[in-house]
Amino acid sequence: MSIFTWFDERLELKKFKAKFLVKTFPTHPTFLLGELALFSFITLVATGVFLGFLYEPSTKMVSLFGAMVPAAYASVVKIDILPLGMIIRRIHHWSAMLMIAAVLTHLMRIYFTSAYRKPREINWLIGLCLLGTAMVAAFTGYLLPYSQFSVTATSIAYYVSKSVPWIGDWVSRLLFAGEFPSDGTVPRFFFMHVMLIPATLIGLISLHLLIIVKQKHTEPRSNRNRKEAEGGRRLIGIPIWPEQGVISLSFYLFLLFVVVLMATYIPLNPIETYGPPSPGTPVMRPDWYFLPVYGFLKLIPGDLSFTFLGGKITPETIGGVIFPGLLFLAAALMPFLDRWKEPQHYIANPLQRPFMTSLGVGAGVFICMTAVAGYIDVLHITPNRMTAYAILATLAAWGVTYTLLRRYSRKRGTDV
Amino acid sequence: MVDGIDGDKREKAGITRRRFTLGVIIASVAGAFGSLFALLKVLSPEKKGGGYVTTIQPGDKLVYAKGGNMGAPLRASSLNVGDAVLAFPAGKSSNPANLVQVIKLQETEFKPPMHLNLTDRGFVAYSAICTHLGCTVSWVKNQQAPAASYTECFCHNSIFDPSRGAKVMGGPAPIPLAQIGVKVADDGTLVFTSDFTGPIGPQVG
Incomplete structure (x- = not known):
């Protein structure tokens, strides 16, 4: 009796395989981004376990090479000294960036192919929650090394939340x-x-995947013609295991190789350079995914505050809370603005949806411009001028995209 | 059957098993979560005298806040026109609210709303905590024209004019950095002569 049979007799593995592992996964080059985010999360958990074993969450002062520094800082310096310790820490950091990049590009793919439409509104909202939670996860990680960078970044967030x-x-x-x-x-x-946020992420990811299993993946439009020709109704694609699984896994292994390569050669958050908390704040910028909020905080004039229902709305609140809040709210509303009576199971061609596509391009350009605003000090642009550039670029991108796509879809027909 | 008869009797009395169970569930959940509200209070401790509260007293000596001479007395002779350093009152460096930026400029450059009576021989001091979001401000020295040097917070690029009472010249800071009186003592060291002229630290909440 083989080991498989032993387990199969108890857990009905064959039945499980027949039911779930043969699920059809439609093929399209952009259908791997969500998985990339999932795999990055697995890398984060694995490296996080290593770091968690060695990290000391305390700010009591301890001696490190003769200097008194916070215990948290000392423990991270010790991790960096361990064989491969610094590389593990960098893999953790790079994977966090990769995960957020994957979530964002996945979100863009869903948006521009209109895969959020009925019946997939719930999964769109869960996806936005995942993006927000991933960013909070990254942010809480900033403080842990307790370097001058950590304390400055967290202090800013503290005063923003306090405002x-x-x-x-x-x-x-x-x-x-x-x-x-x-x-x-x-x-x-x-x-x-290490606990609350990863647990939330695992819960949200599970829900996200369960809903995909239940609702099935959207399909490329080419499948529609094929089905109509064949008269079939079932999803066209490849089974999750082994075909899709092997593709995803090899894709992930390649990215892991890239991450390890970057972690080996590119310094990232070198806490020894920032040193333990001290008076004086050097020029420091957050990781790229916080640049829009960071830049927006620079653009808001300091005297822009007003009283509303007895509460004082300050520039810090506008830049740090209201601005990102409105972006998430606008994204959350998309499936409810783009309403459909019938369930939509095929992805749309963004070139044939002038309104939604130009809206997305405009929003994307606006977010990129606020990220550029994070660099006004090196670009020598005044905040007011940068604000004007951002608004002009946004309107131009929106208008040009809309005009071009209208012309295109007049020839080819709109996909509505 | 017996249960059914029982249930009917209770229903006549105005309460069914279903309603009773529902009542118990609602009461338990409300009670449990109501008690949890007390926890929220415990989890958000209020530190007495929190925020930036300075402990600087007039007469405190200024010492270097960082670098090789950290803790050493700040001497008037060590700063040239256009120079600035971060300083603490001697023995009180553990309180970040005490951090000040001491600047040496030409006295003739000083203009209102600078408090001239709080300066001495071109020395002026301001709180070094940015009024925007609490980073420490830095000194951007202009080598060619020392008078054109200025104070900048590198976090979100708020710029303060040191010769005009740290007036906000650009960026998101809502109010100027508060000035504090300094003078050169007989032994050539710098000492504080007053309290801050206004609020210090981030102006939020």
Whole structure:
């Protein structure tokens, strides 16, 4: 009796295989981005376990090479000294960037091919929650090495959350365990980073995947013609295992190779350069996915504050909370603006959807311009001029895309 | 059968098993979550006197806040026109609210709303905590024209004019950095002579 038979008699593996592993996965080059995010998350968990074994979530002062530094900082320096320790830490950091990049490109793919349409609105919303949670995961990770960079970045977030009218004072004390920096902040962020947020991510990812299994993947439009010719109704594609699984796995292994290569040769968050917390703030920028918020905070004039329903709305609230909040809200509303009576199971051609595509291009250009605004100090552009550039670029991108696509779809027909 | 009869009797009395169970569930959930609200209070501790509260007293000596001479007294002779350093009051460096930027400029450059009575021989000091989001400000020195040097917060590029009472010249900072009085003592060291002229630290909440 083989081992497989032993397990099969108890767990009915054959039945499971017949039911789930042969599920059809439609093929299209852009259908791998979500999986890439999932695999990056697995890399993050694996490297995170290694780091978690060695990290010390405490700000009490300890001696490190004769200098008194916070214990958290000392433990990360010790990780960096371990054989391969620094590489593991960089793989963790690169994978975080890769995961957010994958989620964002996955989101763009879904948006521009209109795969969010009925009946997939729920999964679109869960996807947005995943993006938000992944960014919070990355942010809570910033503080943990407790370098000058960590403390500055977290301090900014603390004052942004504190600036929120009505609830800001309480929310900031809840998130940061009192006034930042307090002795409780690092343990609380550590718990959120290694437990609360990963658990939330696992829950959301599971829900996301279950809904895909239930609703089935959207299909390329070429499948529609093929089905009409063949008269079939079933999804056309390849089975999850082994075909799709092997493709995904080899794709992931290739990316893991790229990540390890980058981790080996490109320094990332060198905490020894920033040093432990000290007076003085050097020029520092957040990782790229926070650049839009960072840039937007630079653009808002300092005197732009007003009172609304008894709460004071400050520039910090507008830049750090309202701006990203509105972006997420706008994205969340998309499936409800683009409403359909019948369920849509084929992806759309973005070139034949002038309105939605130009809206997405405009939003994308606007977000990129706010990210560029993070560099106004090196570009020597004043905030007001940068704001004008951002608005002009957004309107131009929107208008040009719309005009061109209207012309294109007049010839080829719109895909509505 | 017996249950059914029982149920009918209770229904006449105005309560069914279903309604009773529902009532118990609602009461339990409400009670449990109601109690949890107390936890939220515990999880968001209020530190007394939190935020930036300075402990600088007039007469405190200024010492270097960083670098090789950290903790050493700041001497008037060590700064040339157009120079600036970060300083703490001696023995009080653990409180970040005490961090100040001491700047040496030409006295003739000083213009309102600068408090001239709080300066001495071209020395002026401001809180070094940016009023935007609390980063430490830096000194951008102009080698050719020392008078054109300025204070900038590198976090979001707020710019302050040191000869005009740290007036906001650009960027998102809502208010100027607060000035604090300094003078050159007889032994050539710098000492504080007053409290801050205004609020310090991020102006949020």
